[in-house]
Amino acid sequence: MDLVINTWGSFVKKKDKCFLIKNQDGSAEISAEKVNTIIITNSAGISSDAVELALSKNIDIVFLDKYGNPYGRVWHSKFGSTNLIRRIQIESGRNEIGTNLSKEWVNSKINNQIEFLKDLKKNRPELHDYFDESISYMSQFPAKVDELSGRPDQIRGSIMGYEGSCSRKYFEVLSTVMPEKWKFSGRSRNPAKDEFNCLLNYGYGMLYSLTEKACIIAGLDPYAGFLHADNYNKMSFVFDIIEIFREYIDIPVVHLFTRKMVHENYFDEIPGGLYLNAEGKKAMVSAINQSLEESIPYSGKNVMKKNVIQMECHRVANHLLEFENEVF
Helix, strand or coil: CEEEECCCCEEEEEECCEEEEEECCEEEEEEHHHCCEEEECCCEEECHHHHHHHHHCCCEEEEECCCCCEEEEECCCCCCCCHHHHHHHHHHCCCHHHHHHHHHHHHHHHHHHHHHHHHHHCCCHHHHHHHHHHHHHHHCHHHHHHHCCCCHHHHHHHHHHHHHHHHHHHHHHHHHHCCHHHCCCCCCCCCECCHHHHHHHHHHHHHHHHHHHHHHHHCCCCCCCCCCCCCCCCCHHHHHHHHHHCHHHHHHHHHHHHCCCCCHHHEEEECCEEEECHHHHHHHHHHHHHHHCCEEEECCEEEEHHHHHHHHHHHHHHHHHCCHHHHC
């Protein structure tokens, strides 16, 4: 489970082999054996002995800003595996190894979006023609992606253009299925301009954290990306690989709205947009955790989504190791 601390003034400390959480509402003890990640989203404190307990159990501690973006974490000072993986990863960003993985991830994202739209179409017969036209439009792009060749930096503009075209159509369709009061106009980030993007941004922030952790454990460098350009403190590789997991957030967010589980009091107005308050974060975290604990087919087995993230990062790391003799 993820231990989410989102009550202002909370404090986490160690009690025997448990975490003791105290706040204005009382206190609670949670066994360290049950915790995967400690996520702190509001003004809160954590003691050094609680940090030590977390690290001894391979529990990372993640700090999220008010938009849900991770701005810091406490994790081991060691990477999760051999340095050879990261050396190959960096070299792969300059050749077709990185190109082929980038194309695979973008096409997975597009195909996931298409499958979700097909699922939404089933119960909306009055919109079948609109869905069919949108799906047909998006379906042309995987082949275009496959046709690209060259180094990652040479195909970056084209592949991001194809991905952007698909995403604009995808979110246009998602807005169509929203209840009238929750419809939105495209993506907006920090701050979100509407309630849908407010929830989506917060969910993606949680996903970034999980994916970064999975990369570190697998021995991958979160900052050495292929598709997304390098920049100071930019987790380019996390942004690359997270594309195939975005549906883990998209689906529960859409369902929260279409099943009338979102309330106006989840949001506070801030300059330029909206902010998800404590009540909204509580509902969002619950929905995302429930989604991540669902099992889906992966490599011939049924695997919880949150474990698929880790397994996929290990798969990529092992795939990179296969090219050791070609890279060096």
